Amino acid sequence: MTDTTVALVTGSGGGIGQAICRALGAAGRRVVGVERQERADPWPTVVCDLTDLAALKPLVERIEREYGIVDLLVNNAGIYRARSWDAVGPDDFHAIFGTNVAALFFLSQAVAQRLIAAKRKGAIVNLASIAGRAPAGNLVYGASKSAVIGLTNGLGKLLAPHGIRVNAVAPGIVDTAMAVEIPEATRTRHLAATPMGRMARPDEIASVVAFLASDGASYLAGATVDANGGLY
Numbered sequence: 001m002t003d004t005t006v007a008l009v010t011g012s013g014g015g016i017g018q019a020i021c022r023a024l025g026a027a028g029r030r031v032v033g034v035e036r037q038e039r040a041d042p043w044p045t046v047v048c049d050l051t052d053l054a055a056l057k058p059l060v061e062r063i064e065r066e067y068g069i070v071d072l073l074v075n076n077a078g079i080y081r082a083r084s085w086d087a088v089g090p091d092d093f094h095a096i097f098g099t100n101v102a103a104l105f106f107l108s109q110a111v112a113q114r115l116i117a118a119k120r121k122g123a124i125v126n127l128a129s130i131a132g133r134a135p136a137g138n139l140v141y142g143a144s145k146s147a148v149i150g151l152t153n154g155l156g157k158l159l160a161p162h163g164i165r166v167n168a169v170a171p172g173i174v175d176t177a178m179a180v181e182i183p184e185a186t187r188t189r190h191l192a193a194t195p196m197g198r199m200a201r202p203d204e205i206a207s208v209v210a211f212l213a214s215d216g217a218s219y220l221a222g223a224t225v226d227a228n229g230g231l232y
Contacts, residue, residue, distance in 0.1 A: 004068030007213070008060075010034045010107070011077030012045060015176030016127065019202035020074055023210040032067050034059070034077070050077055050103035051095070060110040071122035072213050073111045075104040075148075078127060082181050085139040093140055100144035105151055112155075112164055121163035125212045126152050127205075128170040130228045137186055145170070149224050156222020167220050169208045172228030175199040196229035 007024045011017040012033025021031045021043050031043040039045045044067065048059045063070060078100045081092050108124050115122045131138060132145030152168040159166055173179050173190055179199060182190075191197060208227050211217055226232055 004030070005071040006030045006032050006063065006068045007072040007074065008032050008034065008063060008070045008111070009074040009076055010050060010103070012041065012043070013039050014076070014178070015202045016171075016174060016205050017076045019206035020076055020209050023203065023206040024072075024074075024213065027210055027214065029072065029213075030068065032063055032070075050107070051098040053102060053106050056103070056107045057110045060107070060114060064114070069114065069118065069120065070111050071115065071120060073108060073122075073124045074209060074213070075107060075124065075126045076209075077103065078129075078144075080138070080141050080178050080181055082138065082183055083140065088140050096140050096144050097147070100141075101147045101151070104148060108151075108155060108166070112159055112162070115164055116162050122165075123213050123217075124155070124159075124164065124166045125209050126166070126168040127209075128152065128168045128224055130170055130172045130226070130231060132170060133226070133232055152224055153222040160221040165212075165217065165221050167212045167217065167222065168224040169205060169212065170224050170226050170228065171200055171205045172231055173199045174205055175201055190231070194229040194231045198229065200227060200229065 007029040009021050012021050013035045024031050033043055033045040034048050035045050083092055126148050128148040129145040131142035132149045152166055156166040205227055208225055
């Protein structure tokens with residue numbers, strides 16, 4: 001097996017994803033992104049539909065063959081749909097949980113299994129959300145992010161004995177294209193209640209991800225760091 005290691009970042013083309021890739025690259029990591037379509041980024045990008053769960057193990061195997069073993073996985077890909085609870089349809093529900101929860105779990109499973117088999121240490125960092133702490137506004141999206149927090153805690157405990165640290169960051173509203181999808185009244189109410197009085201910048205969330213991926217977070221396992229401007 002190659003000695004080269006890589007950081008795999010899903011949703012690498014989004015605002016937070018690009019910031020994470022830049023932060024990890026600045027920290028000396030070799031970054032490989034995953035997106036639904038080809039992109040011209042400074043880092044290589046592998047195309048994959050993450051909701052195709054059967055494709056996730058082959059994805060990890062391909063990246064290992066072409067770039068190196070994945071010893072850092074950042075589960076950043078996620079979708080948000082502005083729906084009231086009574087307007088959510090089956091397609092919405094399955095799309096949100098398929099990307100935000102199922103893909104995260106099965107990709108983590110694939111990466112962790114290969115690390116354990118190779119007797120290598122590693123880290124997994126998940127992107128949760130402030131909505132996962134109080135999933136009342138956008139119920140299904142919030143519930144999916146609550147699941148991310150729960151999976152992070154459980155996997156953190158299960159994988160820590162193998163030297164694989166699993167942690168998460170739960171951002172507040174971040175100044176990205178996704179924030180535009182949030183109803184204006186919700187954004188206004190959220191920002192009014194936030195002690196810092198503003199949205200987060202993508203680089204501020206990326207810096208937390210980079211920390212959780214680093215040796216500086218060597219005693220964190222199953223934790224979720226709230227990066228929400230002091231709201232909770």
